[in-house]
Amino acid sequence: MSMTKTKKVASQSRNRRVSLTVTYAILIILGIIWLVPFVWILLSAFRCDYQSDGTFIGTVTSYFFPKHFGLKNFADLFSATYYAVPRAFPRWMLNTLIIAVVDCLISTFLVLSVAYCMSKLRFKLRKTFMNLSMVIGLFPGFMSMIAIYFLLKSIGLTGNPAHPEYSVIGLILAYSAGAGLGFQIAKGFFDVIPNALVESAKLDGCTNFQIFRRIILPLAKPIIIYQALMSFTGPWMDFIFAKVIIGADNPSYWTVSVGLYSMLFGQYSNTNLFTQFAAGCVIVAIPIVTLFMFLQKYYVEGVTAGAVKG
Amino acid sequence: MGSKVKKAPKNKQSRLSFPERIGTAFSSFGKRFVDGSLGTKLSHFIFGAGNFYHKQYIKGFLFLLIQVGILALMILCPSINNTPYGWKALQNLSLKNTVEGGGFNPVTGQFDTISSDCKLMILFGFVTIAMIIVYLLVWNLNIASSYKADMDRKIGKKPTTFREDLRELLDGRFHVLMLTPTCIAAAVFTILPTVFMIALAFTTYNQQDMNDLGTNLFHWNGLQNFRAVFTGEGSLGVEIHNRFLPVLGWTFIWAVFATLTCYFGGIILALLINKKGLKGKKLFRTIFILTIAVPQFISLLAVRNLLGEYGPINTLLIDLGLTADPIGFLGLRTGDSESLAKVMVIIINMWVGVPYTMLMTSGILMNIPADLYEAARVDGASTVKMFFKITLPYVIFITTPYLISSFIGNMNAFNSIFLLTGGGPAYPGYQAGGTDLLVTWLYKVTIDQHLYNTGAVIGILTFLITATITLVTYRRSKAYNEEDTFQ
Numbered sequence: 001m002s003m004t005k006t007k008k009v010a011s012q013s014r015n016r017r018v019s020l021t022v023t024y025a026i027l028i029i030l031g032i033i034w035l036v037p038f039v040w041i042l043l044s045a046f047r048c049d050y051q052s053d054g055t056f057i058g059t060v061t062s063y064f065f066p067k068h069f070g071l072k073n074f075a076d077l078f079s080a081t082y083y084a085v086p087r088a089f090p091r092w093m094l095n096t097l098i099i100a101v102v103d104c105l106i107s108t109f110l111v112l113s114v115a116y117c118m119s120k121l122r123f124k125l126r127k128t129f130m131n132l133s134m135v136i137g138l139f140p141g142f143m144s145m146i147a148i149y150f151l152l153k154s155i156g157l158t159g160n161p162a163h164p165e166y167s168v169i170g171l172i173l174a175y176s177a178g179a180g181l182g183f184q185i186a187k188g189f190f191d192v193i194p195n196a197l198v199e200s201a202k203l204d205g206c207t208n209f210q211i212f213r214r215i216i217l218p219l220a221k222p223i224i225i226y227q228a229l230m231s232f233t234g235p236w237m238d239f240i241f242a243k244v245i246i247g248a249d250n251p252s253y254w255t256v257s258v259g260l261y262s263m264l265f266g267q268y269s270n271t272n273l274f275t276q277f278a279a280g281c282v283i284v285a286i287p288i289v290t291l292f293m294f295l296q297k298y299y300v301e302g303v304t305a306g307a308v309k310g
Numbered sequence: 311m312g313s314k315v316k317k318a319p320k321n322k323q324s325r326l327s328f329p330e331r332i333g334t335a336f337s338s339f340g341k342r343f344v345d346g347s348l349g350t351k352l353s354h355f356i357f358g359a360g361n362f363y364h365k366q367y368i369k370g371f372l373f374l375l376i377q378v379g380i381l382a383l384m385i386l387c388p389s390i391n392n393t394p395y396g397w398k399a400l401q402n403l404s405l406k407n408t409v410e411g412g413g414f415n416p417v418t419g420q421f422d423t424i425s426s427d428c429k430l431m432i433l434f435g436f437v438t439i440a441m442i443i444v445y446l447l448v449w450n451l452n453i454a455s456s457y458k459a460d461m462d463r464k465i466g467k468k469p470t471t472f473r474e475d476l477r478e479l480l481d482g483r484f485h486v487l488m489l490t491p492t493c494i495a496a497a498v499f500t501i502l503p504t505v506f507m508i509a510l511a512f513t514t515y516n517q518q519d520m521n522d523l524g525t526n527l528f529h530w531n532g533l534q535n536f537r538a539v540f541t542g543e544g545s546l547g548v549e550i551h552n553r554f555l556p557v558l559g560w561t562f563i564w565a566v567f568a569t570l571t572c573y574f575g576g577i578i579l580a581l582l583i584n585k586k587g588l589k590g591k592k593l594f595r596t597i598f599i600l601t602i603a604v605p606q607f608i609s610l611l612a613v614r615n616l617l618g619e620y621g622p623i624n625t626l627l628i629d630l631g632l633t634a635d636p637i638g639f640l641g642l643r644t645g646d647s648e649s650l651a652k653v654m655v656i657i658i659n660m661w662v663g664v665p666y667t668m669l670m671t672s673g674i675l676m677n678i679p680a681d682l683y684e685a686a687r688v689d690g691a692s693t694v695k696m697f698f699k700i701t702l703p704y705v706i707f708i709t710t711p712y713l714i715s716s717f718i719g720n721m722n723a724f725n726s727i728f729l730l731t732g733g734g735p736a737y738p739g740y741q742a743g744g745t746d747l748l749v750t751w752l753y754k755v756t757i758d759q760h761l762y763n764t765g766a767v768i769g770i771l772t773f774l775i776t777a778t779i780t781l782v783t784y785r786r787s788k789a790y791n792e793e794d795t796f797q
Contacts, residue, residue: 016587023585030579031597034661037612038600040622060615062625110495113488121485129489134784136496138777139504140722142753143769146762147503150429154390177499180492208484237605240724244757261607274615281608292603293596300669 040064044278048072058272073279080276082259083251083268089280092256095168099255100235102172107179107231108224115186115223116212120198133181145244148174152245159247167246167253174245175235189223189305190216226302229295233288256284342457350456357448360456364463368472373452380445384438393430395438402426403435405513405529428528432509436502511535511766518761519545535767546764553742553751554768558775560652561747564727565720567656568663573713575660576667577705580675581697583668595672598665606662610729613658614640641735641744648744651731655745659726670712671705678704714783718776722749748772 048070049057056072082088117123118130152158157170193216201211217224235242239261246253248266260280263273292299343351349363357377361370387396394402401407408426459469470478479487512535514520515528522545538544542551583594601609617623617639624636638646639654678701686696706713724747727733733746733754741759742751748768756765 020585020587023582023588027582027588027594031594034597034600037609037616038604040616041608041612060618060621062620062622064622064626110492114492117485117488123485126485133496134780135777136500136504138718138780139773140749140752140769142724142749142756143507143766143773144500144503146756146765147433147506148499150433150506151499151503154393154430154433173495174499177495180489181496181500207481209480212484233605237607239607240728240753240757257605257607261611264611281612285604285608288605289600289603292599296599299602300673303666304670304673 041278041281044275045073045282046070047275047278056272058275060271060274073275074283077276077279077283083262085252088251088259089256091252092254092259093283095253096235096255096257099168099172099175100232103175103235104228104232106172106176108227110176110180111183111186111227112217112220112224114180114183115190116216118183119187119190120193120195120211120216121208133183136181142240145241149244158245159250164250164253167250171235171242171245171255174241176231179231185302185305186220186223186227189220189302192305193219222298222301223305225295225298229291229299230302233291236284236288256280260284342453345460346453346457347460347463350453350460353453353456354449357452360452360459364456364459364469366455366459366469366472369455369475373448373455376448377445380441380448383441390434391427391430392425393427393434395434395441397438399431399434399438402431405431405527408527408529410525410527426527428513428526429510429515432513433502433506436505436509440497440502507762507766508770509766510762511770513763515763516546516761517759535763539767539771546761549740549742550764550767553737553740554771557742557746557748557751560745561721564652564656564723564745564747565717568659568720568723568726569713569717571656571660572663573667573709573716575664576669577671577675577702579664579668580671581701584672584675595668598668601662602665602669606725607729609662610658610725613661614730617654619643638735640731642731643734644736644738646735648735651735651745655726655730658730659723662726666716670709674705674708675701711784714780718780721747721772721776723747724749724753728753748775 043064043066044060046069047057047061047066048068049061049066050068051057058073077089079087080089085091118126149158152167152170152174153160156163156166157173158167160166197215198211201215206214235255236257238255239257242255243258243261246255246258251259251262251268254262260277262268263270263277263280343354346353347360347363349360352359352363353361356374358370358373361367361373384396387394387398389395393399405428408428408431410425462469512530512532513528514531520526520528534544535546538547539550539554542548579598582588583591583598615621619636619638619642623639624633627633627637628635637650639650640646641648641651682700683696686700691699727745727747727750731743731745733743733750735745736743741754741761746754749772752765752768752772755761755768
């Protein structure tokens with residue numbers, strides 16, 4: 001009796017070990033597939049190969065592993081003149097940083113204020129506002145993009161020959177102005193905060209502002225971080241909107257993603273810039289990925305709050 | 311009648327039918343004029359008069375300022391880039407009496423000759439209409455404010471001071487304070503541009519026709535652009551007539567496959583990573599999240615170049631003797647296989663999409679009550695059976711809203727197509743290639759080719775399709791209907 005039992009346990013644990021091994025194998029294979037493109041970009045960024053006649057190979061090569069490693073691509077990237085803009089890459093990095101920080105502040109504020117109203121206050125046009133923002137959200141963003149450009153241009157906030165730097169303000173407006181309509185995820189988060197908390201504060205004589213300031217905001221840290229992360233990383237990832245708003249003829253004020261994208265596509269593209277593109281990608285990706293990994297917990301919380309409600 | 315409605319409990323008002331509500335609104339307008347004090351009566355003509363009457367000077371002054379400002383703008387018609395606001399802008403909306411020629415001279419910073427910019431005429435016309443709407447809203451607000459002071463007086467209360475009004479903004483009317491910035495910003499930068507683009511769908515505004523005719527002007531042409539979708543008439547009719555249905559069909563196929571592959575792939579990946587006894591969960595998760603964290607223009611362009619004609623993968627395949635010529639995985643050259651490109655984008659999209667679902671379902675999987683599995687195991691259910699009978703129904707039940715929104719999201723998945731195939735393989739003579747979605751087509755037509763009216767038509771049709779899907783699914787869902795009661 002006890003013999004068969006131990007046998008059964010042994011076979012069970014063997015089964016479990018086999019299934020674990022299979023899981024490891026699958027995950028490792030998938031992990032490698034997931035990493036290959038990133039590793040390749042990383043390798044290309046550090047590639048320092050020359051042709052037999054001494055010219056540098058900056059193109060996509062047919063081999064995966066570089067023959068020589070070096071920092072030439074990074075050095076070139078930071079010193080080179082792109083599209084007649086001297087030291088363009090550091091400029092783009094700075095532009096993007098400024099845009100990202102300001103956009104992050106404005107967008108986060110707008111989203112939180114709208115989400116709080118929709119979740120915890122009751123007023124006459126509330127449902128109308130929610131329906132309207134949903135309907136507007138269904139229009140493809142590319143449709144209004146060119147109209148926003150016309151609008152900004154008519155008030156001199158882009159394509160302004162006297163003040164090309166104004167287009168940075170224009171882009172910040174374009175990024176953050178509509179942010180308040182994307183309140184759904186933050187609202188989902190606020191909905192989970194018990195109403196009893198709000199009601200008891202109201203009985204204690206708190207105004208709605210005090211409730212927001214003293215009770216909701218301290219509890220909302222995860223969603224604040226999520227919104228800030230999203231709006232901060234947005235400008236680093238966008239390569240279309242920024243180019244349309246700032247203008248293809250205004251490369252000094254591009255964001256870094258527009259600059260990098262233009263190395264491979266469009267009128268300024270050059271196949272020999274691929275390794276410099278890769279170096280730029282590494283420099284852009286490292287801070288964003290680090291930020292992401294540190295704030296992963298909040299990201300997951302935000303994504304889940306928005307998506308799996310009801 | 312008016313007083314009867316007023317006595318009705320508040321929640322009953324929402325049950326009134328639409329004509330009844332309009333009736334109520336009108337009767338309250340009349341009532342305010344008849345019942346109101348002299349100040350309230352005057353408010354109908356001069357903004358803030360009632361507030362002055364009740365000694366609410368600051369408020370009254372603000373109302374007056376708005377009235378004077380808007381009226382001055384309407385009458386004086388200040389112009390920007392030679393295009394006026396105000397009543398002239400309303401006139402200009404007809405796009406008749408436009409003047410050809412002229413242009414901006416960068417040396418003098420002036421317009422050399424006066425010429426009409428039709429797009430600004432439409433834009434400023436709409437701004438003026440918006441201004442009139444604002445005027446009417448403020449008009450109503452100023453009467454209401456005076457009437458409220460009347461009522462306060464009647465019951466022996468003092469009309470509120472400006473300071474009290476401001477304090478009320480932090481409490482009872484906190485939503486007004488909080489929503490105003492978003493309302494203004496969204497009206498200017500989201501609603502106005504959207505309405506403007508919708509209007510362009512009813513014009514002849516496209517660079518190709520205007521270049522052919524040698525003109526800078528365009529005009530209204532009614533529903534002709536929409537008719538062209540069915541008949542193919544007009545200079546752009548051929549493109550939109552011949553390519554609309556294929557692009558729409560592929561957009562649906564893509565959205566279905568992209569959603570399902572990423573969804574089930576994500577669940578399976580989450581199950582694998584969360585397996586009991588597995589070590590290095592965090593490391594694995596970090597590796598997979600990389601595709602979410604790295605900007606897509608980096609990750610997808612890396613894949614595009616890896617798979618390129620002279621890239622490492624094609625070279626490897628040739629060296630191994632598996633193929634003689636480079637394979638056009640992504641349909642970047644004309645003549646490349648369209649079906650291969652379609653399959654490839656769906657597969658590569660899993661690479662960026664699966665980790666999302668993995669992250670989301672990880673938490674849900676851990677929340678499935680363990681006794682469900684225990685009971686199933688006692689009954690002798692196999693792992694596979696437990697997956698299909700317990701795990702999957704549970705996860706699907708919770709994530710239905712996510713499934714819907716990710717379907718809509720995939721219909722508009724610009725990056726996955728634009729960065730990988732660029733819409734290719736190209737159809738000679740057409741903008742829309744074999745893997746173009748409605749959004750990438752829209753992008754090419756408006757941003758690359760400046761065919762604004764065609765783009766607007768595509769945009770409106772895209773909106774109608776996604777809106778229908780959303781309405782049908784969301785409005786039936788619990789999440790929407792019981793949004794209020796959820797808490």
